[in-house]
Amino acid sequence: MNPSSADAAAGRTMHPRAWLGFLLLGGALTAVASVITGRLPRMEVLCWGLGQGASALALIAGIRHHGLARSRPWRLMRLVSVVAWIATTLGWGVGGVLLGSSELLELYRIGTLTAYGLSLAALMSLNLQTSGSRWAGLLDGGIISVGAAMPLWTFLIAPAIDHGGRLSTAFVFALVPPVIDLFAFGVITRMALDSNRAPWLNLLSVSYLALFVADGAYLLDQVAGRSPGPLTTAGWLGWSVLLGAAVLHPSMADAGRIRPAAVTGRNRVLIFLVLALFSPAVSIAGWSLRNDVSSHSDLTVTVLTLLLAVLLVLRLSVVAGIAETQAADLREALHQQDVLQRSLAHRATHDPLTGLGNRTLLGEVLQATPTAPAPALLLLDLDGFKDVNDTYGHPVGDELLTVVARRLRTLTPDGQILARLGGDEFAVVLPGADLEQALAAAEEVLAAVREPYLIDGRELYVTTSIGVLADSAAPTASDALRDADLALYAAKAAGKNQIAVFDYTLRAERLHHAEIAAGLRQALAQGEFSLAYQPVVNLASGRIYAVEALLRWLPAGGRAVPPDVFIPVAEDTGLIVEIGRWALERACADA
Structure with missing residues (x-):
């Protein structure tokens, strides 16, 4: 069976509401895993294995069903689900929880960070395929990410670093995912600004929002020195379930034909304005509320502010470049329209064969x-x-x-x-x-x-x-x-x-010609013609041996028109044929 026929077969067996069933079952499994977090380790590992394994299978089936197997972003996203499932099930579940192996737990950390990197690469690739400008989407994502990062650094990450005192491996592992989530959230938000966003894109946005909440909660748990809580479990498993539901949704059939977002728009301008003005202001207000502001916090927020300014300038340059391109295209279109109008005007007033005026x-x-x-x-x-x-x-x-x-x-x-x-x-x-x-x-x-x-x-x-x-x-x-x-x-x-x-006599003659022609057309219908018979005599014998039929025209209520006047007109207008037929029939009848 070739791939196209396999996809068609999959399309016939997949129910249009399969995504909803998967979402409900996955949500129930996520709720169970959240309730037993920290209480029943073996059952928790089973829920994780089932939830992420089902998500990986859903991604494989959905991508194949919707004909996206050759799309680079969705191939990467499929790999993300498989890597996350293997890392969590083998590294954390079997290695860390069941066997207590630190080596396998380290494998879990490496695999998880790899999944995060692949996920970000998949979203960036998807954004590059849907944006009107090649780098506009990434710049938008960077602006949103940096703008959101400043208050998060001030109120969450910097206090966590100050409280921890040093950057341990576990703390770095807990710190990197929220940073990646920020950029991923910015990229998805940029795609969600499109006025025609599809339901699968909404589900994808909610899934990464859940992932960011889970990673933030995990970071707070690490700072506080406690084990991950139910919120972390619900967010991580919720990300997998929502991702699988998004790929199974029927609207994914159009995922390869996302309409490019507009270059500018009120929503986007408003978001950029809020980020450019309020993110630094909120961060500065956070400094004033804290008495133990460290130098690295001051430097970090300053660097983030400069980075936000640079990204905004680059984004404006992209918009300016697109505007210049569109202006050039508009000028070219106007020039072509002017040329076309001139050509049409010339054709309307000139002869195509000789080029002369018409x-x-x-x-x-x-x-x-x-x-x-x-x-x-x-x-x-x-x-x-x-x-x-x-x-x-x-x-x-x-x-x-x-x-x-x-x-x-x-x-x-x-x-x-x-x-x-x-x-x-x-x-x-x-x-x-x-x-x-x-x-x-x-x-x-x-x-x-x-x-x-x-x-x-x-x-x-x-x-x-x-x-x-x-x-x-x-x-x-x-x-x-x-x-x-x-x-x-x-x-x-x-x-x-x-x-x-x-000269004016020509006009009078022409008018007389037209009047005679009009009268001839009425003469036949009104019976104004007659025949005069002139005998033909044999001079030797004096006997009449034939007669000559002579056509006469006497208009009703008028004077007779001489034959040398109306015969040439009849010949010019072609009426002579009908008049001749009438004369022949009448002469035969008289004979």
Whole structure:
């Protein structure tokens, strides 16, 4: 069975409330061990062996169940539980209590200190994995630890040293664990500042709080020269039980994905402020209450105060570094956003194929140009471009458009606007140009476009038709484009490769054209068409051998429209197809 399938099998057999059952049973065992402390040594050893052994097994099962077997912090924590169990059961229980062996009791002390060191390393590794900055978590833990250490030194550790008179091995063994607990407590508190702390983290915090209380009580027992009491037993065994319950808790499934704590926060700033101000103040107040303050107490608190200041400065430098990094990232993001906005604005107002302005930009330019004098406008359309696309394909047509754009660009100096309106239609805005200057520019464009094009090994020829709008005060950009388009239409109608200048008769003709087109659309539906039959006579015999059907249009309530007026309009609009179908059917019916 591979590890993943083994973890899945473990997940199926572990009840979601297993942690609660373990906590209740372990709590009961801890209570029993606390009551019989110092009274029934053998039973006490059995309770210790069962309690810490069960905790080690719980850590092994929980870490495997939640898929944390490859996580360094939890591998270390699993080793901590095993080392603590072996050291306590063999060193203290079997060696010290049952056999009275000082060598095995020394093994218990070494094993216990090793477990403390491994536990601190596991918490530091876990903090490094969850903190936003690599060293921010350790600095936070150090600040909290040093801040809490000053009053503890003043009121607990220094009096104990003064009372003992000398530092014995047993006293050092009792003194080291609370010091380690302080830093561990600081590291866990730092992780608990995260607003989304998980239940397993709460259980872990309470377990190390119980361990600190037990180690503090043990230190006081050593100073007083008495055996460890129930409080020490309850705290030590409680640490093991709470640690096992934390690892068995279902929330441990997300232990590998703890959200990094914020760099700053009100709770954290408040804690740092309290530690920086009140820890030295409380320690100084403790000195004033004691008349037998030794020099080492004064020196120790001074050193701790300096260390707290250094840690706070380092923490501020980390925050400043992160702030500078975030500011640089923000500046880069703003720069990228500005570049993106410029790119989007350019794309919105420019043609992607030729890079020229598009209809939107042309409208903005015409609208922003002062009305007196109005700019001249050239509107040109390539003649025969559709044939190039149909014959050689759109890639060749696109290349032709880019070459035309380059030629036109050489003819438009600074101050003149060149735009592609779509397809093969271009426009040139000539600010301040009169009709004569506009016609001269149009002649240059006509000659430039007429030159041959060498594209993809082929020599192509196209011409252009140009509509000119000059010396005209069009009220809006759309009006200017409409008038120039009328001139372009006139140039096309004149035979292409021509220049046509807008005048108001073109607008009237176009309006008349539109009115006729609209009338033609209604003529079929309203029955306004009729056929006149003209006989075809054989001149030799004088006999009629055929008739010619002639289309007539008499609008309702109006005058007849001559065929030479409405037939070209019908052909332009495509209505000639429907009209021709109607004429054929009617002529056949009449015949």
